[in-house]
Amino acid sequence: MTTAEELSERYPEVLYPGDLKDVPPGWLDIVDRYFAVVSPLMKDSGYEVVTAAELAGGLDWMWTSPLSAMTAERHRVVDREDVLLELRSYHTCSTCGRPGVGWTTGKTIVTRCEEHSGGERVVDGKPLMRRTPHGVVRYDVAADQLVDVDAEDV
Numbered sequence: 001m002t003t004a005e006e007l008s009e010r011y012p013e014v015l016y017p018g019d020l021k022d023v024p025p026g027w028l029d030i031v032d033r034y035f036a037v038v039s040p041l042m043k044d045s046g047y048e049v050v051t052a053a054e055l056a057g058g059l060d061w062m063w064t065s066p067l068s069a070m071t072a073e074r075h076r077v078v079d080r081e082d083v084l085l086e087l088r089s090y091h092t093c094s095t096c097g098r099p100g101v102g103w104t105t106g107k108t109i110v111t112r113c114e115e116h117s118g119g120e121r122v123v124d125g126k127p128l129m130r131r132t133p134h135g136v137v138r139y140d141v142a143a144d145q146l147v148d149v150d151a152e153d154v
């Protein structure tokens with residue numbers, strides 16, 4: 001599996017050493033896929049990771065950059081990649097990176113595969129959706145991409 005150190009070396013324009021220290025190992029591959037798109041686009045923009053940690057079964061991801069560096073194109077692409085990264089985390093085992101689902105123990109929720117699971121399976125029939133500045137989207141697990149949702153169906 002990819003390590004946080006490898007990612008810091010691969011994407012020096014957008015990552016400082018230590019930025020990914022709180023990201024569970026199983027999610028580093030989805031972070032890698034995020035930066036494969038975001039890093040070339042945000043190079044020289046002052047992009048800085050603010051928060052990158054597990055929160056209630058998902059990857060809590062926040063970044064900042066000087067407003068002057070943000071173009072409409074950068075917003076359009078990165079806003080979507082942010083949502084894709086977060087929704088992918090809810091479907092990826094945070095321990096090993098294989099497909100995962102939600103499990104709960106007491107008040108803790110984690111996203112894990114069968115092998116790394118513990119506690120009770122979280123049963124939630126509704127697909128996760130996110131409202132973005134460019135409309136509502138949901139994550140299509142099989143296609144591994146975001147799908148636009150008709151606002152009237154939300």
Ligand SMILES: [Zn+2]
Nearest residue numbers: 093096113116
């Ligand atoms: Zn696992």
